[in-house]
Amino acid sequence: MRAVKLVGPGTIGLEDVPVPEPGPGEVRIRIGGAGLCHSDLHVLDAGELWPVFGFTIGHEGSGWVDALGPDVEGFAEGDPVIVMLIWSCGRCRACRQGRDNACQVTGSRDAAPTTPGLGPDGSMADYQIVPARFLEPLGGLDPVTSAPLADAALTPMHAINSARRHLASGSTAVVIGLGGLGHLGLQILAATSGARLIALDVDEVKLDAARRHGADLALRSDADAVGRILDLTDGYGADAVFDFVGAQATVDVATGVVAPEGAIRFVGLGGGTFSYGATAFGPLPWGVDVQSSYGGTRADFVEVLALARAGKVGVDTVRYPLDQVTVAIDDLRAGRVAGRAVLVP
Ligand SMILES: [Zn+2]
Ligand SMILES: [Zn+2]
Structure with a gap:
């Protein structure tokens, strides 16, 4: 499959990599859309100051359940889903108080909690592996153009x-x-x-x-x-x-x-x-x-999805094929994107 990797300081590349297999508790998503964020530009602009390389970028992803790993309940193949921005531990004091965007286990005083596409493999690819507990059902929302709800609305x-x-x-x-x-x-x-x-x-x-x-x-x-x-x-x-x-x-x-x-x-x-x-x-x-601000909580996300389903919040999207990622990046830098750029595999 194709994946947009941060291959080195300030450099991305569209690579051909094996389709990943979901492990216990994980789900493989067939990506419908992946939003491009200014944060992705910050990662590129950070150059050698960015700490990790080799992962797939993209922290706004939605699509369809493609395969279930062992021990996953509540999802079936073909379900439309959206990937949560923040992957918190669910067990620390902050998480238990509903402040999962300040998780003290996957994040710290100096670092934001784990975020797919900024460490773990993200959504700018044909497929993505996601722990099932970091998925929300999309209901009737479009699995292509809803991706930016994950960050740009949350x-x-x-x-x-x-x-x-x-x-x-x-x-x-x-x-x-x-x-x-x-x-x-x-x-x-x-x-x-x-x-x-x-x-x-x-x-x-x-x-x-x-x-x-x-x-x-x-x-x-x-x-x-x-x-x-x-x-x-x-x-x-x-x-x-x-x-x-x-x-x-x-x-x-x-x-x-x-x-x-x-x-x-x-x-x-x-x-x-x-x-x-x-x-x-x-x-x-x-x-x-x-x-x-950094992201939002699961409760905020549930509200965002409810507003979108009610037709009160909608993303203005500009679509690009996945292999046009560098064009999308140039357009975003130049202020030419009216709304949110979404890469479509
Ligand atoms: Zn972002
Ligand atoms: Zn936590």
Whole structure:
């Protein structure tokens, strides 16, 4: 079968490898679609700093059950399924509290929990082996275009759920960056919160999509953005800001518009920073709750799938054949993907 391998520092290759056999408790999935994420670009850009090589990339995968290993119950050949992003232990204190994206056994203080396609073989291949407990049934959802729900919808869902108390009716939420995660985060906010939604992006096509996806206002993210959002909130600021870019320019917008006792969620890994002081005023108003994000919990994922089945959240996908992976990577880097790139074996 074909598999997109991280063959060396900053280098991928489409390789021909044996079809893997599922072991006890495992399932072989025939991949329908595999999402391409900015995190995959970060892996390539990390070069020699990335610690492991030789695995299949792709941490957003969906498809059909192809073969069952020994001792697997609850699945049958042909079932449409989606692969969970985070492979947690299920037994540690964090997992038992439902915080499986902070698993203390497969992850640590310095490392995210095990994630397929970022260590174990992932989904950019004809087939993938997955422990059965990390599969969710897709129900009526499409096994090709649903793959991005695994990360591009899960991760915003978690960030939004963690800021839920800031999103009551009458509040204002700002969504920065309407790419793969942002266009789904906006839909989740529209479907599950009472907040007025202001979307920011530098791309007019993405701003148009934002209007379709529930933004009350879609604004160009430029030097005037902070002033306009403060004007729209009578100078008070936004109750919640979701930054799906995380570059210095967007971090500056987020910290510049957040209201007192508001929330900022940095979801994009753009490397921006801000200084924080143990002071009453500045650089942030008092009481602001700031979090960065890694994935989401199983409970968040169950919610994502329910919203998708109800037709309230849908992925804008751009399909590429699996052997066009480098074209998809170039398009993503250049900002040419409207929604999420999905590789189809
Ligand atoms: Zn990702
Ligand atoms: Zn655990």
